[in-house]
Amino acid sequence: MENKFFVSSSPHITDKDSIPKIMYSVVISLIPAAIGAIYFFGIQAGWIILLAIISAVVTEAGLQKLMKKSIQVKDGSAIVTGILVAFNVPAEVPWWIPVIGSAFAIAIGKIPFGGLGYNPMNPALLGRAFLLASWPTRMTIFQTVPRGGTLSGIDAITSATPLNLFKQQRDIILNFTNDPAMTDKVESAQVALSQLYDSYVNLFWGRIGGCIGETSVILLLIGAVYLLYKRYIGLRIPLSYIGTVAILSWIFSGTEGLFSGDPLFHVLAGGLILGAFYMATDMVTSPVTSAGRYIFGIGCGVITVVIRLVGGYPEGVSYSILLMNLTVPLIDRYTKPKTFGKVNKK
Amino acid sequence: MVFKKLTFKGGVHPPEHKELAEEKAIEVLPLPDYVIIPVQQHLGAPAEPIVNVGDEVKTGDKVCEAKGFVSVPSHASISGKVSAIEKRPHPVGGEVISIIIESDGNDQLSPSIKPITNYFDQDVEEMKKQIQNAGLAGMGGAAFPTHVKLSPPTDKPIDTFILNGVECEPFLTADHRLMLERPNDILEGVRIIMKVLNCKRGYIGIEKNKPDAIALIQQLVNESGNQLTVVPLNVKYPQGAEKQLIKAITNRKVPAGGLPMDVACLVHNVGTAKAVYDAVSSNKPLYERVVTVTGKGIKEPKNLLVRIGTPFQNLVDFCGGTTEDTIKIINGGPMMGIAQYTLEVPVTKGTSGILALTKQEAKLSEPEPCIRCARCVDACPMTLLPNTLARLIEYKMFDEAHKLGVLDCIECGACAFVCPSKIRHVHHFKYGKLEVTKMLKSKAA
Numbered sequence: 001m002e003n004k005f006f007v008s009s010s011p012h013i014t015d016k017d018s019i020p021k022i023m024y025s026v027v028i029s030l031i032p033a034a035i036g037a038i039y040f041f042g043i044q045a046g047w048i049i050l051l052a053i054i055s056a057v058v059t060e061a062g063l064q065k066l067m068k069k070s071i072q073v074k075d076g077s078a079i080v081t082g083i084l085v086a087f088n089v090p091a092e093v094p095w096w097i098p099v100i101g102s103a104f105a106i107a108i109g110k111i112p113f114g115g116l117g118y119n120p121m122n123p124a125l126l127g128r129a130f131l132l133a134s135w136p137t138r139m140t141i142f143q144t145v146p147r148g149g150t151l152s153g154i155d156a157i158t159s160a161t162p163l164n165l166f167k168q169q170r171d172i173i174l175n176f177t178n179d180p181a182m183t184d185k186v187e188s189a190q191v192a193l194s195q196l197y198d199s200y201v202n203l204f205w206g207r208i209g210g211c212i213g214e215t216s217v218i219l220l221l222i223g224a225v226y227l228l229y230k231r232y233i234g235l236r237i238p239l240s241y242i243g244t245v246a247i248l249s250w251i252f253s254g255t256e257g258l259f260s261g262d263p264l265f266h267v268l269a270g271g272l273i274l275g276a277f278y279m280a281t282d283m284v285t286s287p288v289t290s291a292g293r294y295i296f297g298i299g300c301g302v303i304t305v306v307i308r309l310v311g312g313y314p315e316g317v318s319y320s321i322l323l324m325n326l327t328v329p330l331i332d333r334y335t336k337p338k339t340f341g342k343v344n345k346k
Numbered sequence: 347m348v349f350k351k352l353t354f355k356g357g358v359h360p361p362e363h364k365e366l367a368e369e370k371a372i373e374v375l376p377l378p379d380y381v382i383i384p385v386q387q388h389l390g391a392p393a394e395p396i397v398n399v400g401d402e403v404k405t406g407d408k409v410c411e412a413k414g415f416v417s418v419p420s421h422a423s424i425s426g427k428v429s430a431i432e433k434r435p436h437p438v439g440g441e442v443i444s445i446i447i448e449s450d451g452n453d454q455l456s457p458s459i460k461p462i463t464n465y466f467d468q469d470v471e472e473m474k475k476q477i478q479n480a481g482l483a484g485m486g487g488a489a490f491p492t493h494v495k496l497s498p499p500t501d502k503p504i505d506t507f508i509l510n511g512v513e514c515e516p517f518l519t520a521d522h523r524l525m526l527e528r529p530n531d532i533l534e535g536v537r538i539i540m541k542v543l544n545c546k547r548g549y550i551g552i553e554k555n556k557p558d559a560i561a562l563i564q565q566l567v568n569e570s571g572n573q574l575t576v577v578p579l580n581v582k583y584p585q586g587a588e589k590q591l592i593k594a595i596t597n598r599k600v601p602a603g604g605l606p607m608d609v610a611c612l613v614h615n616v617g618t619a620k621a622v623y624d625a626v627s628s629n630k631p632l633y634e635r636v637v638t639v640t641g642k643g644i645k646e647p648k649n650l651l652v653r654i655g656t657p658f659q660n661l662v663d664f665c666g667g668t669t670e671d672t673i674k675i676i677n678g679g680p681m682m683g684i685a686q687y688t689l690e691v692p693v694t695k696g697t698s699g700i701l702a703l704t705k706q707e708a709k710l711s712e713p714e715p716c717i718r719c720a721r722c723v724d725a726c727p728m729t730l731l732p733n734t735l736a737r738l739i740e741y742k743m744f745d746e747a748h749k750l751g752v753l754d755c756i757e758c759g760a761c762a763f764v765c766p767s768k769i770r771h772v773h774h775f776k777y778g779k780l781e782v783t784k785m786l787k788s789k790a791a
């Protein structure tokens with residue numbers, strides 16, 4: 001027989017997308033925010049990002065070599081993890097913080113479960129949670145003033161990030177409003193809060209303090225639009241997540257009873273945009289069903305607001321996503337779509 | 347009647363590549379030196395040879411007889427001498443007993459084939475008999491015996507007939523050309539089918555990428571005053587899958603595990619409709635069909651009228667042969683067709699195309715782990731969870747796979763097409779369906 005033909009199961013053609021294409025697109029989408037980080041926080045932000053990437057890649061390649069598995073770093077997923085770890089630390093952390101964070105993310109959060117596709121939780125967020133638990137002060141003290149702005153985003157107070165400031169001032173108002181001795185403090189807190197609520201523009205551009213990659217809403221959105229256009233992320237998780245945060249913070253975050261909160265402030269501040277578009281949408285750790293994604297986003301939103309308003313941390317995005325990651329198998333199980341033409345028989 | 351959403355949930359948009367052959371008028375392939383007539387070219391019981399080696403046969407003579415109701419006979423597609431009855435490679439897989447006929451070059455027609463006057467006034471049962479005798483099996487690919495579909499049980503009357511002119515498989519243009527070149531035969535076939543079914547409502551579904559066919563059929567329907575509705579459908583794969591087509595046109599959902607007749611619908615392919623006309627109007631058996639020979643690996647893509655049983659090699663040679671970098675020959679389209687290891691397989695009643703793919707097009711990458719991107723979930727026209735099912739089958743958890751509906755999979759390949767990890771879902775599902783069926787059988791026993 002002269003002809004030798006290849007035989008395999010249908011389909012015989014496939015779409016051109018591949019895992020590396022997806023991962024490198026995510027990397028590209030994060031570049032505007034990375035450049036923004038360097039602009040706002042200085043070259044040290046660049047070093048943090050670089051170190052985190054190198055640490056993630058080296059850890060993954062090293063472990064795979066050690067375990068005599070095929071080395072998969074070429075797929076780009078470790079680079080994404082590295083960048084996201086870096087985005088989740090303050091600008092003044094020592095060089096070993098991003099290194100340890102990335103190494104932990106890969107070595108504990110990803111490889112032991114079987115590598116890409118099998119990890120139950122977002123590795124980058126796990127790395128951040130580890131850093132936060134191990135070096136709480138280094139991870140929560142923000143000192144580097146962003147270029148062209150202040151830490152809080154307003155001129156009067158320059159000592160804290162917007163969410164930190166919000167929490168402090170709100171606590172003062174809620175606790176001391178009826179205390180005559182504290183009238184001055186309450187009044188100045190009210191002034192600070194209203195100024196904070198007027199600082200949308202600073203929040204939007206990123207002229208505020210915070211972790212290096214989370215501050216600039218506009219730059220993150222540019223990347224997100226690119227990912228949406230490429231269809232690498234969908235709108236179901238980000239919209240339900242952000243929508244839930246907006247609604248709940250509008251209802252509960254005010255100082256004058258229900259429905260007196262400022263939803264826009266809560267959407268723009270902290271790491272919500274980064275979390276909603278880049279980390280909650282992580283394919284591996286989010287539901288595959290359509291209904292499941294809405295539930296996942298809403299769950300993230302609820303936990304975020306609860307942590308921000310009543311929890312110990314000013315910021316709740318990363319823990320909310322990590323917690324919801326763990327519910328994904330359950331969500332997928334209970335939101336299985338009905339098979340075409342399936343009739344419920346009892 | 348307004349069609350709001352003429353489509354279905356899920357689906358994908360593979361590159362169509364219809365341009366390779368859609369402008370090529372149907373050419374008649376010269377008679378082959380020999381034909382290979384497999385006794386099984388349909389779903390159901392294989393037919394039984396009724397000729398012996400050495401017998402002389404004429405074109406259209408029956409060479410094997412249906413065995414039971416869900417079975418159809420096959421016919422000699424050339425005149426000549428039966429030279430062998432033996433197992434030969436079959437384009438749907440494996441080897442099947444086949445009747446080999448050496449041509450005498452005369453193409454003498456069987457005397458039973460002659461125009462019937464007033465054929466439309468014949469008794470319905472007579473028509474069904476003609477259709478079975480002519481060996482008709484669905485020509486869209488699945489090759490289910492046509493007369494069986496035309497005999498719904500009395501408690502399941504058909505109120506809607508749908509002619510499937512969708513041809514959603516990329517590359518293939520045989521149905522398209524047939525609609526352009528034999529529209530009257532097709533419409534007459536539809537009229538016969540609707541008479542047999544005693545069905546009053548008829549639709550013709552055609553994808554919008556065939557505007558010329560839509561316009562022509564519409565014009566003929568208008569002229570004839572037929573109660574048919576031509577439905578231009580959005581281009582999306584697998585729009586031509588029976589259940590998806592019914593959903594798009596009638597908004598009825600065929601129940602899982604059920605048949606179109608459960609929602610009072612029946613779907614036939616345009617090729618089958620033409621064959622019905624041939625069978626009823628002149629007793630002409632199904633011994634030839636239109637086959638698209640196409641793909642980047644074919645030097646001159648064509649649409650050919652081919653005798654059943656002609657080896658693929660003849661068709662490919664007539665189209666200038668294959669290019670150097672051809673690595674895959676497919677019976678059918680690229681999404682659901684079956685890869686061939688040899689060109690010595692015959693064209694059968696279900697062969698809608700022969701596709702030659704080049705190295706670059708048919709690149710088969712190593713599967714990577716699933717990253718749960720859920721594109722397969724969004725693409726599945728049966729709203730299954732392909733990623734979960736594939737993993738369950740990989741781990742041989744057939745019980746679970748059955749519960750998640752693996753048997754409802756129509757093997758359209760949309761999931762595997764969109765998968766960035768290049769997981770071969772359909773490969774797993776075919777295996778899984780086999781194992782689940784075995785499991786259910788052993789449980790029932």
